[in-house]
Amino acid sequence: MAGIHFELRKIFKENSIRHTVIGSVYSTVITIGPTLVSMAAIFLLYMISGFMKIPYAQRELISSTLLYCFIFPVINTSITGAVFSRYLADKFYEEQVEDVLPSFYMGLLITVAIASIFGIPFALHLYYVGGIEFVFVITSFALFMIINMLFFTMTYLYATKDYRIVTTSFVAGLITGILLECFLQRVCNVDIIYAILFGITFGFFVATVFLMAYVKAYFAESSNNYTECLQYMWKYKGLVVANLFYFLGLYVHNFVFWTTPMRLVVAKSYYTNQPYDMATCIALFTNISTIIIFTVMAETMFHEKYQKYIETIIGSTYEEMNRRKNSMFRLLSRIISHVFAIQIILTITLYLIVVIFHPQMGLGGVTMQIYPALAVGYLAVFLMYGNIVFLYYFNDVIGAVITSILFFVVVLSTSIYATQLSTVWYGIGVLIGALCGWTFSFFRIRYMERHIESHIFCKAKIVKENRSGVHKVVVYSRDKRQGAQEKDDRHQR
Amino acid sequence: MRICLIVEGAYPYVSGGVSSWMVQLMKSMPQHEFVVQVIYAERTTKKRKFQCEIPDNLSEIEEVYLQDEDFTDGKPKSLKLSLEEYKALEQLIFGEIEDWRPIFELFQRHISLNQLLCGEYFFEIVKKYYLERYERIAFSDFLWTLRSMYLPLFTILKAPLIKADIYHAVATGYAGILGCMQKMLLGGKLIVTEHGIYTREREEEIIRADWVKGVYKDLWIEQFKKLSQCAYRYSNHITALFHQASAFQRELGCAQEKQHVIPNGVNAANFEGIPQKEKEDTDIHIGAVLRVTPIKDVKTLLSAFAVARKANEHLKLWIMGPLEEDPDYVEECYRQVRELEIPDVTFTGKIQVKEYIGKMDILVLSSLSEGQPLAVLEGFAAAKPFITTNVGNCREMLYGCDESDDFGKAGIVVPILGINQMAKAMLDLAADENRRKKMGEAGLARAKKYFDVHETFRKYQELYTK
Numbered sequence: 001m002a003g004i005h006f007e008l009r010k011i012f013k014e015n016s017i018r019h020t021v022i023g024s025v026y027s028t029v030i031t032i033g034p035t036l037v038s039m040a041a042i043f044l045l046y047m048i049s050g051f052m053k054i055p056y057a058q059r060e061l062i063s064s065t066l067l068y069c070f071i072f073p074v075i076n077t078s079i080t081g082a083v084f085s086r087y088l089a090d091k092f093y094e095e096q097v098e099d100v101l102p103s104f105y106m107g108l109l110i111t112v113a114i115a116s117i118f119g120i121p122f123a124l125h126l127y128y129v130g131g132i133e134f135v136f137v138i139t140s141f142a143l144f145m146i147i148n149m150l151f152f153t154m155t156y157l158y159a160t161k162d163y164r165i166v167t168t169s170f171v172a173g174l175i176t177g178i179l180l181e182c183f184l185q186r187v188c189n190v191d192i193i194y195a196i197l198f199g200i201t202f203g204f205f206v207a208t209v210f211l212m213a214y215v216k217a218y219f220a221e222s223s224n225n226y227t228e229c230l231q232y233m234w235k236y237k238g239l240v241v242a243n244l245f246y247f248l249g250l251y252v253h254n255f256v257f258w259t260t261p262m263r264l265v266v267a268k269s270y271y272t273n274q275p276y277d278m279a280t281c282i283a284l285f286t287n288i289s290t291i292i293i294f295t296v297m298a299e300t301m302f303h304e305k306y307q308k309y310i311e312t313i314i315g316s317t318y319e320e321m322n323r324r325k326n327s328m329f330r331l332l333s334r335i336i337s338h339v340f341a342i343q344i345i346l347t348i349t350l351y352l353i354v355v356i357f358h359p360q361m362g363l364g365g366v367t368m369q370i371y372p373a374l375a376v377g378y379l380a381v382f383l384m385y386g387n388i389v390f391l392y393y394f395n396d397v398i399g400a401v402i403t404s405i406l407f408f409v410v411v412l413s414t415s416i417y418a419t420q421l422s423t424v425w426y427g428i429g430v431l432i433g434a435l436c437g438w439t440f441s442f443f444r445i446r447y448m449e450r451h452i453e454s455h456i457f458c459k460a461k462i463v464k465e466n467r468s469g470v471h472k473v474v475v476y477s478r479d480k481r482q483g484a485q486e487k488d489d490r491h492q493r
Numbered sequence: 494m495r496i497c498l499i500v501e502g503a504y505p506y507v508s509g510g511v512s513s514w515m516v517q518l519m520k521s522m523p524q525h526e527f528v529v530q531v532i533y534a535e536r537t538t539k540k541r542k543f544q545c546e547i548p549d550n551l552s553e554i555e556e557v558y559l560q561d562e563d564f565t566d567g568k569p570k571s572l573k574l575s576l577e578e579y580k581a582l583e584q585l586i587f588g589e590i591e592d593w594r595p596i597f598e599l600f601q602r603h604i605s606l607n608q609l610l611c612g613e614y615f616f617e618i619v620k621k622y623y624l625e626r627y628e629r630i631a632f633s634d635f636l637w638t639l640r641s642m643y644l645p646l647f648t649i650l651k652a653p654l655i656k657a658d659i660y661h662a663v664a665t666g667y668a669g670i671l672g673c674m675q676k677m678l679l680g681g682k683l684i685v686t687e688h689g690i691y692t693r694e695r696e697e698e699i700i701r702a703d704w705v706k707g708v709y710k711d712l713w714i715e716q717f718k719k720l721s722q723c724a725y726r727y728s729n730h731i732t733a734l735f736h737q738a739s740a741f742q743r744e745l746g747c748a749q750e751k752q753h754v755i756p757n758g759v760n761a762a763n764f765e766g767i768p769q770k771e772k773e774d775t776d777i778h779i780g781a782v783l784r785v786t787p788i789k790d791v792k793t794l795l796s797a798f799a800v801a802r803k804a805n806e807h808l809k810l811w812i813m814g815p816l817e818e819d820p821d822y823v824e825e826c827y828r829q830v831r832e833l834e835i836p837d838v839t840f841t842g843k844i845q846v847k848e849y850i851g852k853m854d855i856l857v858l859s860s861l862s863e864g865q866p867l868a869v870l871e872g873f874a875a876a877k878p879f880i881t882t883n884v885g886n887c888r889e890m891l892y893g894c895d896e897s898d899d900f901g902k903a904g905i906v907v908p909i910l911g912i913n914q915m916a917k918a919m920l921d922l923a924a925d926e927n928r929r930k931k932m933g934e935a936g937l938a939r940a941k942k943y944f945d946v947h948e949t950f951r952k953y954q955e956l957y958t959k
Contacts, residue, residue, distance in 0.1 A: 463562060465607065473556040475555070476554035
């Protein structure tokens with residue numbers, strides 16, 4: 001989210017309630033704005049179309065399609081997201097903006113390729129085994145690819161810092177989608193599930209086209225340097241792994257519960273677990289503000305301290321460097337405890353609201369049994385994410401990789417174990433995994449605090465490596481010369 | 494006996510005093526086998542051209558480099574230093590090293606320089622050194638300066654070793670260090686010959702240099718002192734060309750009992766019957782036998798000649814020596830000749846000295862720095878008067894080596910960069926043939942008595958067999 005700290009610092013500089021509210025809204029828009037807009041649009045579509053009136057099987061088909069079309073692109077784009085974000089930051093720093101557009105195209109190609117590897121077999125399965133109509137399958141596949149491209153494009157949109165265009169494009173696209181759905185359903189008498197699918201697909205298509213066009217216009221110059229970003233993927237493979245495993249960990253417990261007898265199988269292709277997935281969704285939204293609070297604190301206060309510390313590395317005395325370092329780590333500890341303190345209040349409040357109003361929200365008993373463990377689990381997940389961001393600040397990719405792999409492995413294994421426990425413990429996998437990840441990342445930050453100097457100063461290479469061994473360089477040898485001379489003499493004779 | 498001559502940036506690629514001395518040394522001892530280890534800045538893909546004679550008893554020439562890739566045998570293992578190695582490294586950086594053996598052994602393990610210089614051991618030592626002595630300056634600059642300062646030394650210490658009975662380093666500095674390491678790890682004897690005083694020369698260069706500023710000048714000077722002190726400590730014999738140089742060595746920590754003064758030598762007999770100037774030639778030929786490089790200060794020579802030429806139209810200047818070493822400087826000299834419109838200046842390029850030197854009336858050396866220049870000795874052997882700047886041993890060579898030397902003046906000594914004094918000396922000598930003759934004879938007599946080449950190399954032979 002390059003550049004967001006400038007905007008946020010501007011807003012939070014004025015220490016008033018109004019500015020705090022504006023800042024919080026701004027951060028919300030940046031962090032989860034597109035997700036909220038998308039969910040609101042889908043919810044609105046459901047309401048307008050009379051979604052609840054259609055048969056259960058059709059309802060589940062469309063819900064499962066949308067669930068898959070959103071979850072898997074998140075995982076897919078996590079492969080490229082962090083590395084391309086790093087590439088952009090470097091290119092801005094090096095003032096080689098002409099390399100951005102080619103990398104955008106190459107990134108899109110990679111994203112589409114990976115999406116196709118998984119998407120095409122799934123679509124074929126849906127058609128041939130699931131027996132779903134061709135038009136539905138092809139439109140779902142199109143939606144899946146569009147969402148993949150959209151999520152990848154978001155990385156570049158953060159770099160443009162024009163968050164208004166992001167929100168405007170989403171709103172415009174989704175309004176178009178709703179209008180199309182109404183037109184198809186009411187004027188053309190198209191089936192509701194088709195009208196919804198066409199509406200959503202077209203809405204996201206419009207938003208994606210707008211946003212991609214904006215990226216193309218913003219980074220108009222192109223160096224045609226398409227391959228450098230691929231070298232980045234290899235060079236920063238740690239970032240790929242860290243990001244991928246974090247997102248896999250975020251969803252792997254759902255995949256585990258999609259295999260239990262509680263699962264629902266739609267069209268012999270879509271596996272879901274409605275109570276568990278719903279509990280996950282509410283738990284996620286109960287704690288999503290952690291990301292907002294963390295973003296505000298990290299990008300306003302910490303970023304400044306970090307920058308000041310980095311400045312001292314370049315041209316200050318050791319004493320000054322040490323002073324800045326201590327000040328930065330003191331703030332870091334404060335942020336970790338403040339985010340936790342604020343979020344725990346919010347989580348408890350939202351938890352109580354959900355518990356009290358769950359009948360009105362249409363949440364079933366099983367969902368409410370699963371929800372508490374997941375609510376606490378997601379609090380720990382987002383706090384762990386904050387630690388990972390700090391590790392990224394210190395360029396500690398190894399720390400981030402270990403954290404995310406640990407998180408993924410523990411979530412996976414404990415979730416498998418939790419399937420045999422009673423319902424209230426189903427979400428324990430996320431909690432234990434996140435606690436393990438958080439604990440490791442916390443101590444890794446402490447380790448970085450003690451070793452940050454060697455981490456910064458001892459990573460360089462002063463001279464080119466050559467592993468061929470040390471060899472003599474003989475530029476004159478009498479024996480060889482004599483040998484050659486004797487050979488010449490023999491030749492002449 | 495196998496003798497390894499270790500030289501920095503000279504033989505066989507650069508002709509001149511040190512290279513000629515090496516050729517003379519090797520040729521004077523045909524009974525010994527010689528190998529040459531030449532230290533160069535970096536390797537090149539193009540083969541460098543030899544500029545010097547290769548004697549028959551020279552069996553091999555090997556290059557080692559100050560800047561090179563980080564060669565390791567396969568993927569380098571993570572670096573672990575023993576306590577002894579760590580202490581030695583710390584002492585080296587703090588300038589308090591007592592025993593270089595752990596350092597030599599460490600680098601001959603062919604460790605990765607990246608791992609050492611950019612690793613935690615080096616970082617911690619530099620940090621400690623910084624906090625103790627330099628805590629008011631920017632830390633990262635300090636760290637990187639020390640890394641770049643130690644890189645050439647550590648690169649040299651990884652060089653492949655040559656087995657020899659005697660290591661003869663033709664300077665202290667990196668050549669001296671290489672000699673110390675080979676002597677210590679392979680056995681043998683180490684002799685160090687200083688044609689100039691390495692530490693002083695580097696000090697002068699660093700003081701004048703633009704690439705290093707402030708406190709870092711002191712650090713670099715200290716670095717070269719460390720290298721020289723190592724050579725002084727571990728060598729068996731240290732030779733200087735003249736007594737004053739020997740005194741400088743003692744000031745820098747050289748033990749008196751190891752010291753010897755062995756002047757350069759010339760074989761005057763070789764210059765008998767060399768071609769002389771035509772009798773009907775009324776011009777006054779001024780010759781300068783030198784490489785056209787900044788250290789020889791050819792520009793001052795040209796300026797002085799320009800002044801003198803205005804007063805005496807018979808003067809002709811011959812600049813005799815290779816032009817390949819510093820083409821930019823040569824171009825600047827040509828430009829100076831054009832811009833000042835100096836007539837009768839000839840750049841001959843590399844020549845056979847004996848074919849030209851007899852035809853000269855006066856010889857000149859305008860150097861900024863010298864030890865005991867061979868060019869002056871050759872001028873003496875040719876019985877020519879010399880004008881030299883007051884560098885190295887030139888004053889003693891021209892005016893008399895000691896109290897017993899009553900041959901008289903063999904030329905005129907002028908200050909460094911002294912354009913007017915040099916011009917005046919040219920005009921004075923040009924105007925007085927008798928004086929030129931007397932000075933030439935004084936020089937020849939002095940060369941025969943004090944600078945006899947046979948005596949010079951007899952003394953080296955003595956050191957080798959001692």
